[in-house]
Amino acid sequence: xxxxxxxxxxxxxxxDAIAILLALASPAEIEVLGLTCVAGNVPLALTSKxxxxxxxxxxxxxxxxxxxxxxxxxxxLRTAEHVHGATGLNGPKLPDPEMPLQDQHAVDFxxxxxxxxxxxxxxxxxxxxxxxxxxxxxxxxDIIDRVQEIVLMGGAYFxxxxxxxxxxxxxxxxxxxxxxxxxxxxxxxxxxxxxxxxAMVTPERNEAFRALGNRxxxxxxxxxxxxxxxxxxxxxSPGAPLHDxxxxxxxxxxxLFTGRHINxxxxxxxxxxxxxxxxxxxxxxxxxxxALFMGTIDDEGYFALLRERLALL
Ligand code: RIB
Ligand code: CA
Numbered sequence: 001x002x003x004x005x006x007x008x009x010x011x012x013x014x015x016d017a018i019a020i021l022l023a024l025a026s027p028a029e030i031e032v033l034g035l036t037c038v039a040g041n042v043p044l045a046l047t048s049k050x051x052x053x054x055x056x057x058x059x060x061x062x063x064x065x066x067x068x069x070x071x072x073x074x075x076x077l078r079t080a081e082h083v084h085g086a087t088g089l090n091g092p093k094l095p096d097p098e099m100p101l102q103d104q105h106a107v108d109f110x111x112x113x114x115x116x117x118x119x120x121x122x123x124x125x126x127x128x129x130x131x132x133x134x135x136x137x138x139x140x141x142d143i144i145d146r147v148q149e150i151v152l153m154g155g156a157y158f159x160x161x162x163x164x165x166x167x168x169x170x171x172x173x174x175x176x177x178x179x180x181x182x183x184x185x186x187x188x189x190x191x192x193x194x195x196x197x198x199a200m201v202t203p204e205r206n207e208a209f210r211a212l213g214n215r216x217x218x219x220x221x222x223x224x225x226x227x228x229x230x231x232x233x234x235x236x237s238p239g240a241p242l243h244d245x246x247x248x249x250x251x252x253x254x255x256l257f258t259g260r261h262i263n264x265x266x267x268x269x270x271x272x273x274x275x276x277x278x279x280x281x282x283x284x285x286x287x288x289x290x291a292l293f294m295g296t297i298d299d300e301g302y303f304a305l306l307r308e309r310l311a312l313l
Contacts, residue, residue: 011040070105
C-alpha cells in the first residue's frame with residue numbers, strides 16, 4: 001500500500017497538534033506534503049507558529065509549513081482562546097520554533113500542489129475553518145476535480161452546536177467557506193461532533209499518554225490536561241472530545257468509523273443558525289448526497305492507535 005499524500009490545513013489547537021503528530025508518526029500510510037495554517041482557534045500568527053512547534057516536537061523540522069488566511073471570507077474572525085488558551089497550545093512548555101515558515105501563501109501552495117501531483121492523488125485534511133480551501137477553489141477552479149478526497153473535522157447533527165446552539169466552531173467561523181467546499185462536488189468525509197464527542201480523553205486515557213514516557217507522550221498529556229478543562233466546566237464530564245485526530249486516524253484505520261452518505265448543506269442566511277450543518281441523516285430532503293457523515297467510532301481502537309503511533313515519535 002502506498003502512503004496517501006495529504007495536505008493538513010490546520011488551526012493548532014491542541015487537538016490539531018495531536019492529529020498532526022499522528023500523521024507524522026505514520027509514514028507508511030500518510031505522506032504529509034505540507035501544513036497550511038488558517039486563523040481559527042487563535043489568530044494566524046499563532047496557528048502558523050504552533051504548527052512549527054508541533055513539527056519540531058515530532059522531530060520533523062523539514063516539514064513545509066505555510067501561512068494562509070488571516071480571517072474568514074466574509075465574517076469577522078471568532079477565536080477560541082477560552083478552550084485552547086492564549087497561545088492556542090497551552091499545556092506543555094515547548095520551545096519557540098527554529099524552522100522557517102515558507103514564503104509562499106498557503107492557498108498558492110494548495111493550488112500548485114494539486115496542479116503538480118497526478119489528479120486524484122492528493123487528499124485535503126482540513127482541521128479548522130475552511131477559508132484556505134475555499135479561497136483555493138475560487139482562485140483555481142481547475143484544481144477541484146483533481147482533489148482525491150476531503151476528510152475534514154467539522155459540523156454536527158445530533159450533537160448540534162459547540163460554539164452556538166446550532167453550529168460547530170470550524171464551520172461557524174467561516175460558514176461561507178464551508179458552503180463553497182460542501183457544494184464543490186469533491187468527495188467529502190465529515191468527522192462531525194456526532195463522532196468526535198464519542199472520542200473522549202478520559203483521565204485514564206490521558207495518563208496512558210503520559211505513561212508512554214517519551215517527550216511526545218508527555219506533551220500530549222499536558223495538552224489534553226489543559227484542553228479538557230473547558231469541557232469539564234461546560235459539560236461536567238471528565239475529559240475532552242479529541243476532535244481533529246479523528247481525521248488522520250480515518251486515513252490509517254477507516255474501519256474505526258461508521259457513517260452515512262447523505263446530503264449536508266451549510267446555513268449562511270440566518271444569524272440564529274449561521275454555520276449549522278443541515279445534515280439530512282434521515283434522507284427526507286431529496287437533495288443529492290454529498291458527504292460521508294460519520295456517526296460512530298471504536299473509541300478504544302482509536303486511543304490504542306494513538307498510543308501505538310505516538311510512542312514511535
Ligand atoms: O469544534 C472543534 C474544532 O474547532 C476542532 O477542530 C478544534 O481544533 C477547533 O478548531
Ligand atoms: Ca482545529
